[in-house]
Amino acid sequence: MFKIKVLNHDVIEEILGMKEVIEVVEKVYTLKSEEKTELFPMVFHEFERGIADMDIKSGHLKGIDIFGLKLVTWFGENHKKNLPPLIGTIMVFDSKTGKPLGILNAEYITGMRTGAAGAIGAKYLARKDSENLLMIGTGHISTFQIAATLIAMDNIKTVRIYDPINHDNARKLSESIKETLMNKFLSKYEVGTEIYKEINEKFDIYFEAVNDIKEAVSLSDVIITATPSRKPLIMKKWVKKGTHFSCVGADMEGKQEIDENIFGVARVYVDDINQAVNVGETEIPVKKGIITKENIIAEIGDVITERAKGRISDDDITIYDTTGIALQDLLTSKLVLDISEEKGLGVEVNL
Incomplete structure (x- = not known):
């Protein structure tokens, strides 16, 4: 018999800070570049086509x-049962003994590590003097993308937000995002500390909703796409030299955003x-x-470890295609488990 830690959504959200998650995801990429990781084949199964499915990344x-x-x-019909349609669970094990270390709700961890991933692409591939960020998509993940990118980069002054379906969603997000950043992300750090001051300054910028995507693209230095689109939202002729793209939404065959x-x-x-x-x-261009x-020039970890070159000139157009890998979830979960142990949070169960 041994003990295993179980962590729910509320505990994870309480203790997990974005700056630390960015560092963890960078560590994952570094370890992958150093061939100290292994990804197992993904498992996907449809219980009922278009209605219920599951996937396992490990x-x-x-x-x-x-x-x-x-x-x-x-499970698309879960709303009829007063249940969320999307449910995620992470399990972490000790690879020296096989012992289970923790079972964690995956929702907040997925949002945080996905935001960190898009931001890391911008950090290492966008021009260092980039001032204009365009967020394509206003779904749940967009807040994490904006928070992480502002923390990871030093000179962003304007964030434009575009929703390809409903402009009102972009307007609402542009009006609420600053308060969300302060309450959900900045609040994780102690008032008056250097890290608090730094993040507070980075969040104190201009946000606006845009309706003309062509014009918004032409004004942007960094573009993050996070939608379920299956057709291009951004055309080549709109893109200026020096633009960086972090493409986050395409994580399934047939999806396309640019x-x-x-x-x-x-x-x-x-x-x-x-x-x-x-x-x-990258699927459709190939x-x-x-x-x-x-x-493909390289995986991002090779850029971080300087095994490969990133941007060569200010005129380069760069694309970072991040599909999301289980390693990000696992190391972020390890961070959460360590913090919860220090703070005495979560529930321990005897197996």
């Missing part, structure tokens, strides 16, 4: 001695090459022959 962080999985289910022809003139980076060409934004798998 892996091993050899450099940290943990392995585990994230299981996400989608014109595939942009890939033909861009330096392309990914979180995992095999996932990117199969289910990421299938249409605009680029090949070999045209």
